[in-house]
Amino acid sequence: MQGIKTYLNRAVVVTTGDITTFEVDAIVNAANSSLLGGGGVDGAIHLAGGPAILEECRKIRSTQYPEGLPTGQAVATTGGRLKAKHVIHTVGPVWQGGSKSEDRLLQDAYRNSLTVAESLGVKTIAFPAISTGVYGFPRDRAAKRVAEVLKQYFSTPRTIQTVYLVFFSPQDAELFIREADSILDQ
Ligand code: AR6
16 A cells, blocks of 8 residues: 555555555444444445444444444444454544534544554554545645644554545545645644
């Protein structure tokens, strides 16, 4: 997996592609609270990973989260048929104009996903651009929030070696780099 730009001593790799094809220990799913699937990257992950993922999601719902997974939280399932061993499902915020804690909730989603990954011994993890599709979070603003989380996260030694930020289009990756450079390139 080639990156188009790396940051923080190569701990963060900005790249493009279909996240379901990534050979990493874990991929993150931009899910919804139901954990029962949806469109976008969620649909693609369930389609590529097969029914084992949904089965585990249903179990998590019935045991841990009968009301659904709250926004900003994260849980792990098998990767099923994916090359990734684990899928970490998180729920990003729906954009409502910016005054409903969307920034903090987006950062919670990334941070809690990293914490779950650590607990599984994950060394390499790939994130899609959570909330920037159907949920409507502005891409430029999301880039800054993600950069802040990663900068802070890697300011202490970590067992996670590489975080891939996977963008569907080169334009999205370029936009991320433009917004995040001033935060990560120091
Ligand atoms: N690989 C990498 N990135 C992708 C892929 C892929 N295969 N498919 C889409 N993207 P979205 P959200 C990008 O809408 O905004 C679902 O229905 C896409 O270009 O998937 O968090 C869930 O069930 C965009 O930049 O997630 C929820 O209901 C980014 O992934 C809801 O959508 C996120 O877009 C979550 O909305």
